[in-house]
Amino acid sequence: MTIDSTAINFHEATIDREIAERHGELWDADQNVERAHDAVHRAARDRQQRRMGWGMTGEEARATVEQMLLNENLMAHQLGYLRLTLDTLDTAIQTQDEAHEAYRLAETNYTGWTRFFLVQNANGHIHSSLQCSTCTRTTRFAWLTDMSGLTASDAVEAHGERLCSVCFPDAPVAWHESYYGDEKKARKAARDAERAYKASEKAVKAKARALTHHYAVRFTRDDGEVFTHEDRPRTLASVTREVEESGGADGYNGRYEVVDTDTGEVV
Numbered sequence: 001m002t003i004d005s006t007a008i009n010f011h012e013a014t015i016d017r018e019i020a021e022r023h024g025e026l027w028d029a030d031q032n033v034e035r036a037h038d039a040v041h042r043a044a045r046d047r048q049q050r051r052m053g054w055g056m057t058g059e060e061a062r063a064t065v066e067q068m069l070l071n072e073n074l075m076a077h078q079l080g081y082l083r084l085t086l087d088t089l090d091t092a093i094q095t096q097d098e099a100h101e102a103y104r105l106a107e108t109n110y111t112g113w114t115r116f117f118l119v120q121n122a123n124g125h126i127h128s129s130l131q132c133s134t135c136t137r138t139t140r141f142a143w144l145t146d147m148s149g150l151t152a153s154d155a156v157e158a159h160g161e162r163l164c165s166v167c168f169p170d171a172p173v174a175w176h177e178s179y180y181g182d183e184k185k186a187r188k189a190a191r192d193a194e195r196a197y198k199a200s201e202k203a204v205k206a207k208a209r210a211l212t213h214h215y216a217v218r219f220t221r222d223d224g225e226v227f228t229h230e231d232r233p234r235t236l237a238s239v240t241r242e243v244e245e246s247g248g249a250d251g252y253n254g255r256y257e258v259v260d261t262d263t264g265e266v267v
């Protein structure tokens with residue numbers, strides 16, 4: 001995405017785009033070093049242990065290859081291959097060092113604004129840093145540099161409700177729960193949000209009504225006779241308290257109803 005020079009986050013996005021480029025180069029350099037290390041292990045005739053990595057340490061593998069280079073019985077092309085694996089590793093490590101330094105330098109321009117990183121898989125979340133505890137070292141991120149310096153709600157608007165709940169603990173739950181590839185969750189989050197909104201509306205209305213309505217208390221005596229007491233404006237809480245304080249007295253056995261006399265409804 002190109003950056004609009006009038007965007008409110010032009011400064012942050014421009015700097016982060018530069019840093020992200022350096023970060024991408026560092027990622028590639030890391031991968032190259034790993035590949036070069038593997039080549040040295042293979043040249044040393046090391047074996048890969050199941051799930052445990054190589055049998056030798058990197059240093060042992062290198063020392064083994066260096067020892068093999070002293071073998072006078074090897075053919076020129078064999079020696080050439082061994083030398084090449086060591087040279088390739090040295091070059092990869094040097095490039096990695098340079099990439100690391102370039103990234104570190106670029107990062108000194110960062111002064112702490114918001115950042116957003118999208119994990120590149122079907123249900124990938126948006127994280128606020130590359131160091132999120134829910135991600136692994138091999139997690140691939142897309143750095144959303146055009147969002148740098150903006151808010152979590154901007155990120156949701158642009159990329160959907162897929163915020164990481166560890167990185168954004170204060171964001172509304174609906175921004176965490178629904179993400180691409182999971183329509184069911186998205187619909188449930190929308191329903192929950194609607195229900196919560198309606199409940200809050202209802203609570204506000206009930207509160208307003210409690211203050212302005214007339215309430216009466218309707219007692220039913222044991223012999224079936226009904227008495228209505230105290231028809232006057234008051235809050236529902238005060239009428240309920242009043243009834244509870246006198247409840248069960250006078251043979252009413254606590255059988256009563258609070259009636260909203262403006263609407264005739266039993267509350």
Ligand SMILES: [Zn+2]
Binds near residue numbers: 126127165
């Ligand atoms: Zn996270």
